[in-house]
Amino acid sequence: MFTQNIRFYLELAARFYVFLIMNVYGWAKMTGHQFYRPGHFPERAAQIPLAEASGFDLAWAFFGHSTAYILFIGIGQVIGAGLLLWNKTKLIGIAILLPILLNIVVVDIFFEIEIGAMFVALSCLLLLLLVLALNRSTLQAMFAVAWQKPASQKVALRERVKATVFALILLVLLFVLENLLARFAG
Numbered sequence: 001m002f003t004q005n006i007r008f009y010l011e012l013a014a015r016f017y018v019f020l021i022m023n024v025y026g027w028a029k030m031t032g033h034q035f036y037r038p039g040h041f042p043e044r045a046a047q048i049p050l051a052e053a054s055g056f057d058l059a060w061a062f063f064g065h066s067t068a069y070i071l072f073i074g075i076g077q078v079i080g081a082g083l084l085l086w087n088k089t090k091l092i093g094i095a096i097l098l099p100i101l102l103n104i105v106v107v108d109i110f111f112e113i114e115i116g117a118m119f120v121a122l123s124c125l126l127l128l129l130l131v132l133a134l135n136r137s138t139l140q141a142m143f144a145v146a147w148q149k150p151a152s153q154k155v156a157l158r159e160r161v162k163a164t165v166f167a168l169i170l171l172v173l174l175f176v177l178e179n180l181l182a183r184f185a186g
Contacts, residue, residue, distance in 0.1 A: 010130070014127040014128070022081035026075070026081065035064030037070070045060070055111030056113050076097075080094075081093065101121055104121040
């Protein structure tokens with residue numbers, strides 16, 4: 001009983017912490033307080049030749065170039081965080097936030113973004129992994145159902161080969177169509 005209570009409160013604290021942090025960063029993006037946006041480019045950064053720019057300046061200019069991208073990530077952070085608040089939607093929230101946070105951590109590392117920001121993103125990522133670990137039995141049950149092969153789907157080798165060949169033909173046709181549309185579009 002005592003261990004169950006600790007697990008419950010540990011998960012709840014982790015989810016609330018990530019909820020708060022993701023809202024801070026998500027809303028900062030959506031309100032224009034993160035990244036170097038067109039028309040809001042710092043004079044100091046604008047004067048640096050591209051070849052001499054720091055990883056931070058390059059990343060902030062690159063990500064800030066597209067308002068739609070900033071909104072996409074910010075909205076994803078806020079929605080994912082909001083889904084963490086309810087037991088029934090917490091795993092969906094984690095599924096939204098994990099790729100966002102992993103990308104943030106990787107960018108922070110390889111573009112040498114300030115260490116404090118990287119630790120915040122890394123702590124959120126690790127807390128979400130903790131929540132997943134605390135819900136291991138639910139995840140195992142979900143994957144067991146998803147990977148379960150119905151008995152009625154015992155397909156003969158010949159049928160599988162036919163289906164694979166048909167899929168490959170469709171793949172080639174889609175590739176050709178995509179290239180024709182790309183050429184037509186310019």
